[in-house]
Amino acid sequence: MLLLETFVFVVQQQVDGGLNEKEISQQISSEDGRQNPPQTDTLRAEASTDRQQYCDLGIPDIHAALRELTATVTEQKEKNRELTATVTELRDEMNKKNEEISNLTLSQVELRKENRDREIAFSAGLMQSGSGYFGPFTTEITLTYRNVFTNIGNAYNPITGIFTAPLKGAYMFRINVTGRRGIHSSASIYKNGEKVVSGHDEQAQDWLNSSNGVVLILEAGDVVYVRLWSGRRLYDSVNNYNTFSGFLLFPLREDDVCRM
Structure with missing residues (x-):
């Protein structure tokens, strides 16, 4: 529509004798520039707008998330080490108790045998x-x-x-x-x-x-x-x-x- 108006304007000017050919070309270019602005500036603006929108949405920083995950894994490993140490300690204590019971049982058997020998x-x-x-x-x-x-x-x-x-x-x-x-x-x-x-x-x-x-x-x-x-x-x-x-x-x- 805008081009049509320009064309009518140019024709009218020619009829009137007001514009030469160079002026007509500059006029068309000017109108075309207003109709189709440069695409590069538009894309930069849109990308900037998208980044701003993502930031506004509150998407977390991946590095911060990784650091937090690493800290959690480290803490869990420490807890696992502590649990393993506790289990090992309990097992050692149980083995010691079992050995004491076994020795006590052997002592009782030997004592009973010794008592029988004394009877x-x-x-x-x-x-x-x-x-x-x-x-x-x-x-x-x-x-x-x-x-x-x-x-x-x-x-x-x-x-x-x-x-x-x-x-x-x-x-x-x-x-x-x-x-x-x-x-x-x-x-x-x-x-x-x-x-x-x-x-x-x-x-x-x-x-x-x-x-x-x-x-x-x-x-x-x-x-x-x-x-x-x-x-x-x-x-x-x-x-x-x-x-x-x-x-x-x-x-x-x-x-x-x-x-x-």
Whole structure:
């Protein structure tokens, strides 16, 4: 429309004789410049306007966001390290507790075993059944107390009449000696072939009775038994007048000093 008006204006001027050809060209260029301004300036203005609009919208700075994210990751890593250290500490403590429990259990087992090894005691009577006399004999004989009342630890052998010490320790032994009808009744406790103590009684008639006891320090494997004297006689029945008993008082270490 603007060009049409310009064209009409130019024609009119030519008709009137007011404009030459150069002036007509300048007029058209001027009008065209007003109609189509330079595109470069327009694009710069639009770009500037777009940047301003983005800033006005409040879009965050990417570098600031990255810094914040890095700080968060670093903090999380630190927390993870602390958590890992705590877990490791708890695991170590638990392993230590388990080891203590295991050691305690082993100690208890060893203690129970040691206590079982210390459980040594026996007691036996001369006759298993009936009644009757033993002796006299022309030589000493080892008495076999066959009626076993107690034999904890099985250290006493009712077949041989011999007690064998299973470990070093202090042991208590005791015998009871009974006879009747005027024949002397005498028996002795022996340790490894050596006479230690004796029980002896003699009367012209009726019952004879005596007893004795001793504490002995025995090494493992030492033997203790009772022997009837030569020419002596015992009497026994279901009443168990003649008995042989012994038990461990307490164990001794290998380096303990033995005192007899």
